[in-house]
Amino acid sequence: MTTTNIPPAYDRMVELLREKAVLNSCGSLLGWDEQTYMPPAGGEHRANQLALLAGLTHERATTPELGGLLGELKEFEESAGSESVLAVNIRAARRDYDRATQLPRKLVEEMTREISLAQQKWVAARKQADFSIFQKSLESIIRLKREEASILKKEGETLYDALLDEYEPGMRAEQVQALFDPLREGVIKLLQQIKDSSVEPKTEILKRSYPTDRQHELGQAAAAQIGFDFERGRLDTTAHPFCSEIGPGDCRLTTRYFENFFNSGFFGILHEAGHGMYEQGLNVEQYGLAMGLSVSLGIHESQSLLWENFVGRSRPFWNHFYPKVQGMYPESLNGVSLDEFYTAINDVRPSYIRVEADELTYNLHIMLRFELEQKLLAGELEAADVPEVWNSRFTEYLGVTPENDAQGCLQDIHWSAGLMGYFPTYALGKMYSAQFFKAAQNEIPDLSDLIANGEFGELKSWLNKNIHDRGQQYQARDLVKVVTGNELSEKPLLEALGTKYGEIYGF
Amino acid sequence: MTTTNIPPAYDRMVELLREKAVLNSCGSLLGWDEQTYMPPAGGEHRANQLALLAGLTHERATTPELGGLLGELKEFEESAGSESVLAVNIRAARRDYDRATQLPRKLVEEMTREISLAQQKWVAARKQADFSIFQKSLESIIRLKREEASILKKEGETLYDALLDEYEPGMRAEQVQALFDPLREGVIKLLQQIKDSSVEPKTEILKRSYPTDRQHELGQAAAAQIGFDFERGRLDTTAHPFCSEIGPGDCRLTTRYFENFFNSGFFGILHEAGHGMYEQGLNVEQYGLAMGLSVSLGIHESQSLLWENFVGRSRPFWNHFYPKVQGMYPESLNGVSLDEFYTAINDVRPSYIRVEADELTYNLHIMLRFELEQKLLAGELEAADVPEVWNSRFTEYLGVTPENDAQGCLQDIHWSAGLMGYFPTYALGKMYSAQFFKAAQNEIPDLSDLIANGEFGELKSWLNKNIHDRGQQYQARDLVKVVTGNELSEKPLLEALGTKYGEIYGF
Structure with a gap:
C-alpha cells in the first residue's frame, strides 16, 4: 500500500x-x-x-x-x-x-x-x-x-x-486460571524439592555492607551495558520502583537501594531497564499509535523479567560481572567464590515482600493477590477483611505469616493507584519471558557465550525485531505464537526453573 | 462584605x-x-x-x-x-x-x-x-x-x-529614568571612592577549594534557617539558576556550584530562597487570582535581593554563619579572619558580566541596558550599532571595555527571548529591597542582633505580613508607600551602600 x-x-x-x-x-x-x-x-x-x-x-x-x-x-x-x-x-x-x-x-x-x-x-x-x-x-x-x-x-x-x-487485552480471568493451576502445582513441587535439599545458600553474603553510591554507579553501568540508552533516559531513586516513558527520547527508570542488601538495587535496575529497553525499542514514527505502543503489561513484564532473571540471574552473566562487583566491594566479597555468590542470588525461600521474592515463590504472591482481587471485585470480600484473609492465605501458600500489614497487604502500591486486574500480568510475564528466552536461545545458539562475554547486543536486537518493533500488531497470546511457534504455556517456565534449581540444589 | x-x-x-x-x-x-x-x-x-x-x-x-x-x-x-x-x-x-x-x-x-x-x-x-x-x-x-x-x-x-x-504594572519609563539618574550619579561617586581606597579585599580566599557536596549541604541548611520551607519546596542544580513555583506547597529552587568559587552557590541559594519565600508567603486561598500572586518582577526581585544582600552579605549574618562555614572548610578557611572573609564577599570591582557583578556596579549594567532598549524601541538606535554603543557606554560607566561581544551585548538571553522592558525591574528590585529593609529595621529595632543570632523569623513574618500576604492589592509604587510610608526613592539604596562600603573601604 x-x-x-x-x-x-x-x-x-x-x-x-x-x-x-x-x-x-x-x-x-x-x-x-x-x-x-x-x-x-x-x-x-x-x-x-x-x-x-x-x-x-x-x-x-x-x-x-x-x-x-x-x-x-x-x-x-x-x-x-x-x-x-x-x-x-x-x-x-x-x-x-x-x-x-x-x-x-x-x-x-x-x-x-x-x-x-x-x-x-x-x-x-x-x-x-x-x-x-x-x-x-x-x-x-x-x-x-x-x-x-x-x-x-x-x-x-x-x-x-x-x-x-x-x-492484558484479549485475556480472560479463566484463561489465566487455567495457566495458574498447573503453574502453582509445579511451583509447590519445586519448592518442596528445594526445602528437602541439604544445600543452604549463604545469603548473608548479600547482606554485608554495599554503600549505595557504588550500587548506583554499578547499576547504572550495568543498565547501560545491557543496552539501556542514557542519552534517552535516566535513573533515579524512589520508594516503589517503576519505569515511566515520558515520550520519545525520554524514559525514566527508578530504583531503591539498601546499604545492607545487594539484590534490591541491582536486580531492580536490571528489571526496570528491561522495561525501559522495550519503550526505547518502540517505533518512534508510530508515536501515539498502536503500532508504536507496547502490547500489554504481561508482555512488558516479560521484557523486564527476561533481563532480570534469564539474563541477570544466570551463571554466564555472573561469569562476566562477578569480578567487577567483587572489585567494587572487596571488603564484603573478598574470599566469596563466584559459585557462592551465584547460589546466594538464586536463593529460594518463602518471604513476605513480593518485589523481594525469589523467582519461584514470586508466582505464589501473584496468585494470592489474583484470588483476593477477584473476590473484592465480586463483592465476596470486604476491604476491612483484607489483612486477615491475606495473612491466612499467605500462610497456607508460603508457610510463613506476615508480622504486620506493611509486610502483608500494604506492601504494594497498585490498589492505591487504582490498579486492579493488574497483578496477574506479573505471572503471565514470567511465562512469556521463559517462552521468549527459550526461542532466543534457539535462534542465537551462542547466546550463553555472548552473555558470559558481557555482550548483549544480539539479544537486544532479537527482542527489538521480534517484539518491540511490532508494537501492537498482535495481541499477547498471538505474539507468543508468532515469535515462539507455540501456544502460551506454563511449561517453559517450569522447565527453566527446574533445570536451574536442580543444578543449584542438587535434585 | x-x-x-x-x-x-x-x-x-x-x-x-x-x-x-x-x-x-x-x-x-x-x-x-x-x-x-x-x-x-x-x-x-x-x-x-x-x-x-x-x-x-x-x-x-x-x-x-x-x-x-x-x-x-x-x-x-x-x-x-x-x-x-x-x-x-x-x-x-x-x-x-x-x-x-x-x-x-x-x-x-x-x-x-x-x-x-x-x-x-x-x-x-x-x-x-x-x-x-x-x-x-x-x-x-x-x-x-x-x-x-x-x-x-x-x-x-x-x-x-x-x-x-x-x-512592572503601572510603572512608566520616565519614572524609572527619574530614579536611575540620581542612582547612577551616586553609584559612580561611590565607585570612585572605592577605587581611591587603599583597601584591597582578598578575593582569592573565595577561589580556594569548596567541595560542592558540602556547598549543597551548607546552602540547604542556610535556606532552611532563613525560612524557606523544605516541606513545601526543594533545591536542585541547574546551568542557569531560577526559582519556579509549581503550585501551593511546591516551590523549586535551583542553583549551581563551582568547586573553586564560594559565592555562586551560596549567595545564589539565598537569592532564590528569597524568591521562594515570597511564593511560599502568598495566600493559598487566593491561588490563581491576583490577590494570591506576586506584585511585579521588581517586587519579586526585592525579596531575593533583600535576603541575598541586606541579610546575606551583612556583617551580623556572618557573625553567626562564619564559624560554621569555617568549620566546614577548614582546609580553605583556617587562618582567614571573619573580617577578611566579610570584606572579600563584598568586593566591588567593575566586571563585564551582569550576573557576576557586585551589588554596586550591577546597577550600571542595568541602566546601560535600559537606555539601549529605549532607543531601540523608539527607533533612535539601529540593531547594527548596538555593539559599538554598548562598548562605549560600558567604558564610560564602568571604566573597562569588553573584549568581545560575548562579554558585552550578547551576554544575556533576554532580547533573544523577546523580553524587552524586563531589565529595569532588576534595578528597581534593588531600590525596593533597600527601602523595605530600612522599614523593617525601623519596626524591628533589634533586627541586627536577631540576624547575628541566626534568628530570621521576625523578618520573615514582617515580609509575610507587609508584602506577601497582600498579593496584588497594590501596584509596586503604591505598595512601597503603604509599607514604608515614603515614595519609592534611590536614597535608601545609596545610603545603605554608602554606609557599608564606607566602613569596608574606609571613607
Whole structure:
C-alpha cells in the first residue's frame, strides 16, 4: 500500500491521537516527579494538576470528531488487512474510543483525585504498618473500580475480566486460571524439592555492607551495558520502583537501594531497564499509535523479567560481572567464590515482600493477590477483611505469616493507584519471558557465550525485531505464537526453573 | 462584605482562572524538569509538550466566556472598593484578558517562531562572540515588539511603557529614568571612592577549594534557617539558576556550584530562597487570582535581593554563619579572619558580566541596558550599532571595555527571548529591597542582633505580613508607600551602600 492511498480521515485521526498522547505524557512527567522529587506538601496541588490533565485527555479520547473519523475509516480498515499497520492503528483507536466514551468524565475525574489521595494514605499506612489508615481509600477505589467494570464489561465477561482486559487485552480471568493451576502445582513441587535439599545458600553474603553510591554507579553501568540508552533516559531513586516513558527520547527508570542488601538495587535496575529497553525499542514514527505502543503489561513484564532473571540471574552473566562487583566491594566479597555468590542470588525461600521474592515463590504472591482481587471485585470480600484473609492465605501458600500489614497487604502500591486486574500480568510475564528466552536461545545458539562475554547486543536486537518493533500488531497470546511457534504455556517456565534449581540444589 | 453578596459570575470567573493556573503550572513543572533532570534526547518531545500546554492555556486566557463574565462584573467591581479583594481580582483578570485578546494570533505565532530562531542565533553568536550572527534576529524581534507595543500601549504611553507594564504594572519609563539618574550619579561617586581606597579585599580566599557536596549541604541548611520551607519546596542544580513555583506547597529552587568559587552557590541559594519565600508567603486561598500572586518582577526581585544582600552579605549574618562555614572548610578557611572573609564577599570591582557583578556596579549594567532598549524601541538606535554603543557606554560607566561581544551585548538571553522592558525591574528590585529593609529595621529595632543570632523569623513574618500576604492589592509604587510610608526613592539604596562600603573601604 502506498501512502497516496491513505484517506485524509486517517491522517486527522493520527493528529488527534498524537495530541492526546502528548497531553497524557505531561501527566506521566507529573506522576514521575510525584514519586521521585516532589516535596511532601506538594501532593494536593499535584492531585489537582493530574485531575485536570486526566479530564483534558479524556476529552480528547472521547471527542465526537474521533468517533466520526473511526466511522469513516471502517471500510478502509477492513480492506487494509487485519495485520497491516493502518488496520492495527485504527482498530486500537476504536477499542480505546469505545472504552473511553463508555466512562463518564465525572467517574474518571473522581478516580484520578481519589488515586492521588489514596497514594498518600497508602504511604502513611505502610509507614505505620497500619491498614486502617488506608481502608477507607481502598473502599472508595473498589467502589469506583466496580462502577468502571460494570460499565465496560462485555457480554459473557465478569467484572474482573473487564479490568484485566485493560492491562492484558484479549485475556480472560479463566484463561489465566487455567495457566495458574498447573503453574502453582509445579511451583509447590519445586519448592518442596528445594526445602528437602541439604544445600543452604549463604545469603548473608548479600547482606554485608554495599554503600549505595557504588550500587548506583554499578547499576547504572550495568543498565547501560545491557543496552539501556542514557542519552534517552535516566535513573533515579524512589520508594516503589517503576519505569515511566515520558515520550520519545525520554524514559525514566527508578530504583531503591539498601546499604545492607545487594539484590534490591541491582536486580531492580536490571528489571526496570528491561522495561525501559522495550519503550526505547518502540517505533518512534508510530508515536501515539498502536503500532508504536507496547502490547500489554504481561508482555512488558516479560521484557523486564527476561533481563532480570534469564539474563541477570544466570551463571554466564555472573561469569562476566562477578569480578567487577567483587572489585567494587572487596571488603564484603573478598574470599566469596563466584559459585557462592551465584547460589546466594538464586536463593529460594518463602518471604513476605513480593518485589523481594525469589523467582519461584514470586508466582505464589501473584496468585494470592489474583484470588483476593477477584473476590473484592465480586463483592465476596470486604476491604476491612483484607489483612486477615491475606495473612491466612499467605500462610497456607508460603508457610510463613506476615508480622504486620506493611509486610502483608500494604506492601504494594497498585490498589492505591487504582490498579486492579493488574497483578496477574506479573505471572503471565514470567511465562512469556521463559517462552521468549527459550526461542532466543534457539535462534542465537551462542547466546550463553555472548552473555558470559558481557555482550548483549544480539539479544537486544532479537527482542527489538521480534517484539518491540511490532508494537501492537498482535495481541499477547498471538505474539507468543508468532515469535515462539507455540501456544502460551506454563511449561517453559517450569522447565527453566527446574533445570536451574536442580543444578543449584542438587535434585 | 459578606460572601452572600458575591455574584455567581465571580465564582465562575474564579473557577476559570484557577483552571488556567493549574494548567499553566503543569508547564512550570515541565520547564523545571527540562532545566534539571531531563535526559539530553528529551528536548524535542518536551518542546511539543510545552507548545501544547501553552496553546491550551492561551485558549483559556481568551475564552469569550471569561470576557462575558468580566462584562457582567463591571458594576460589581466599581461598587466593591478599589482595594477590596474582589475588585483587585476582577481588575487584574480584566487586564490579563484584554492583553491576551488584543494581540492578533498571527503576531503571537510570528513572535513565537522568531524567538525560537533568535535563541538559536543568539547561542551561536555568543559562542563565537560575533554579534553579526544575531543582528538580523534582533532586528526582527525589535520590529515585532514595536508592533506588540503599539497595539498594547494606552493613551499617553510610549512604546517602551507598554512593554514595561507587563513586568512592572503601572510603572512608566520616565519614572524609572527619574530614579536611575540620581542612582547612577551616586553609584559612580561611590565607585570612585572605592577605587581611591587603599583597601584591597582578598578575593582569592573565595577561589580556594569548596567541595560542592558540602556547598549543597551548607546552602540547604542556610535556606532552611532563613525560612524557606523544605516541606513545601526543594533545591536542585541547574546551568542557569531560577526559582519556579509549581503550585501551593511546591516551590523549586535551583542553583549551581563551582568547586573553586564560594559565592555562586551560596549567595545564589539565598537569592532564590528569597524568591521562594515570597511564593511560599502568598495566600493559598487566593491561588490563581491576583490577590494570591506576586506584585511585579521588581517586587519579586526585592525579596531575593533583600535576603541575598541586606541579610546575606551583612556583617551580623556572618557573625553567626562564619564559624560554621569555617568549620566546614577548614582546609580553605583556617587562618582567614571573619573580617577578611566579610570584606572579600563584598568586593566591588567593575566586571563585564551582569550576573557576576557586585551589588554596586550591577546597577550600571542595568541602566546601560535600559537606555539601549529605549532607543531601540523608539527607533533612535539601529540593531547594527548596538555593539559599538554598548562598548562605549560600558567604558564610560564602568571604566573597562569588553573584549568581545560575548562579554558585552550578547551576554544575556533576554532580547533573544523577546523580553524587552524586563531589565529595569532588576534595578528597581534593588531600590525596593533597600527601602523595605530600612522599614523593617525601623519596626524591628533589634533586627541586627536577631540576624547575628541566626534568628530570621521576625523578618520573615514582617515580609509575610507587609508584602506577601497582600498579593496584588497594590501596584509596586503604591505598595512601597503603604509599607514604608515614603515614595519609592534611590536614597535608601545609596545610603545603605554608602554606609557599608564606607566602613569596608574606609571613607
